[in-house]
Amino acid sequence: MKNLFRIIPIFLISLTTLQSCNNNDDENVEDVSTIVNLAVDSADLTSLVAALDRANLVSTLNGEGPFTVLAPTNNAFAAFLSANNFNSLEDVPVDILTKVLLNHVISGSLISTDLSTGYANTLATSAASQTPLSIYVDTSNGVKFNGVSSVSAADILAVNGVIHKVDEVIGLPNIVTFATADPIFSTLVSALTRSDLTTDFVGVLSTDSATAPAPFTVFAPINDAFNRLLTELNLTSLSQIDEPTLDVVLKNHVVGGANVLDSNLTDNLTISTLGGDITADISGGARLTDSSGRVSDIIATNVQANNGVIHAINKVILPLQQPTTNNIVDVAVGSENLSTLVAALERADLVTTLANQGPFTVLAPSNEAFNTFLSDNGFSNLDDVPVDVLNNILRNHVIGGRLESTDLTTGYASTFATTSASDACQSLLTPLMELHLMVYHQLLMQILKQITELYT
Secondary structure (H helix, E strand, C coil), X not given: CHHHHCCCCECCCCCCCCCCCCXXXXXXXXXXXXXXXXXXXXXXXXXXXXXXXXXXXHHHHCCCCCEEEEEECHHHHHHHHHHCCCCCHHHCCHHHHXXXXXXXXXXXXXXXXXXXXXXXXXXXXXXXXXXXXXXXXXXXXXXXXXXXXXXXXEEEEECCEEXXXXXXXCCCCCHHHHHHHCHHHHHHHHHHCCCCCCCCHHHHHCCCCCCCCCCEEEEEECHHHHHHHHHHCCXXXXXXXXXXXXXXXXXXXXXXXXXXXXHHCCCCEEEEECCEEEEEECCCCCEEECCCCCEEEEEEEEXXXXXXXXEEECCCCCCCCCCCCCCHHHHHHCCHHHHHHHHHHHHCCCHHHXXXXXXXXXXXXXXXXXXXXXHHCCCCXXXXXXXXXXXXXXXXXXXXXXXXXXXXXXXXXXXXXXXXXXXXXXXXXXXXXXXXXHHHHHHHHHHHHHHHHHCC
């Protein structure tokens, strides 16, 4: 899958073409010191020399190489020790110190003009995969590694490679390290760090490789992928995507408990993410298909962190879209001023009824209306109202059919409430009958009065 590396530039290292010394000039070779010798002779690399000695790496960097060494200065080591609560190099466990130092060594002799923005591998090994750790190089403004360490002195040539002094120790990278260092993932970082998210994605994706749910495989959408998503959804900003949706969308890009390299991908491979299943295929180019049938191309692979691996993709993976019901209950749940009604429907076991097809016309009492009802009837809360009474009162607010405001006229209609005699229509028809009797009685009295006047 060499073609997958076109979007994120990768600088490739050749052990034969990038050597900076001339093998035919023995005198020049003899006059140039090894990387370790140059470090010993440098006043601001004494901590590095001590660290190499403690980690038993002196003989390694005195070897033929060639090596490119990113050499932290004394100040860089002092800051590293302080930040990690070590009093001295002697307090750093040897295995950790060795791995950190190897994370500053790249195979090949790369002078400053050989460096370009992209990824390379160091001699350190990832705990998640036992393959080389990646390192991100940014040459947009000087030279910076993994977004934290800048070159302060470049191109110090040695017989077995080159030294570039750097102003910070480059710690072992995790998934978050590369996401924040590489500007092509800046929109993804904005999404992962949105303040309203209930999932702490930064904390989760910083988990040590030996602790669940690590290690991770992250299919990371590039900035253009998010731009395409907003266009697809007819939105202008990620802020328009509600929190529950954004949460599951982001989880759909993360596999927990597995460091899946490109070599592990096969056709019709089901991959279980934290948000659901997606399908990988490699014939005709590596790609992912989400549960909605949308296809995302994998455009760069195997950015290896210490707690997982990143593959860049050109389209955001979406979860299965559930049909929106938008029924009576959904609308009530979505309205802050109808929360008491929702609670009442649940207590009266009417949620399922009003979630059905209907159609219904619901006269929905507001929270304030319920408060007045409870107060007027001597109830402290809804739990004090007998369920049968509450059920019938709520039914008295439901009319069959869809009656919009323009459909309403002066008159009577039947609700879903019933009387004690189980006559569903009686509660509204009785007032009508009483009105008719009253009118009839008044008319009869007038007739009797007229008859009396005629005969008196």
